[in-house]
Amino acid sequence: xxxxxxxxxxxxxxxxIEVVAALKEYDLKAVHDKKDWGDWINLTGEKTVISxxxxxxxxxKATIEYAEGEDDHLEIPIISAFRELGWFGTDEDGEYRL
Numbered sequence: 001x002x003x004x005x006x007x008x009x010x011x012x013x014x015x016x017i018e019v020v021a022a023l024k025e026y027d028l029k030a031v032h033d034k035k036d037w038g039d040w041i042n043l044t045g046e047k048t049v050i051s052x053x054x055x056x057x058x059x060x061k062a063t064i065e066y067a068e069g070e071d072d073h074l075e076i077p078i079i080s081a082f083r084e085l086g087w088f089g090t091d092e093d094g095e096y097r098l
Contacts, residue, residue, distance in 0.1 A: 001071050004090045005082045005098065006061040013058040014085050016041075022085050026077035048074050062087075 007014060016032050020041060023030035029044035039059075041050040047067030052059050064078055079089075083098035090096075 001066045003064045003066075003075075003079070004061070005064065005079075005087045006090055006095075007059075007085070007087045008095075009060075011086055013060050014087070015057050016052060016054055016059055017057070018085060019052065019059065019062070019081070022081035023078065025084075026081050028074075028077055028081070043074070046070055046074065048078075050078070 016039060020030045020032050023041065023043075031042050031044060033040040033042050034054075039052045039054040041052055041062075043049070048065065048070045050062050050064050052062040062082075066074060079098050087098060088095050089098050
């Protein structure tokens with residue numbers, strides 16, 4: 001399962017540091033992993049990853065890629081962290097509040 005989240009253009013972008021800190025507030029062991037092909041937030045001890053788009057350390061869009069069975073215990077804290085930062089979800093019906 002995957003969930004796409006974003007922050008509206010009318011709002012200030014979040015830094016990756018802010019996103020990682022918000023995830024840690026929910027007891028997730030989040031670590032930023034910058035690769036040549038993109039930025040990732042890994043959760044130590046979990047297979048779920050967050051692909052986060054970044055421009056000079058700032059982000060407006062991320063895709064949460066839940067590993068099989070991990071959405072049961074990770075979805076609420078991850079979504080809560082992004083909600084706290086003012087992010088929204090996106091699906092086939094459009095934008096929605098987290």
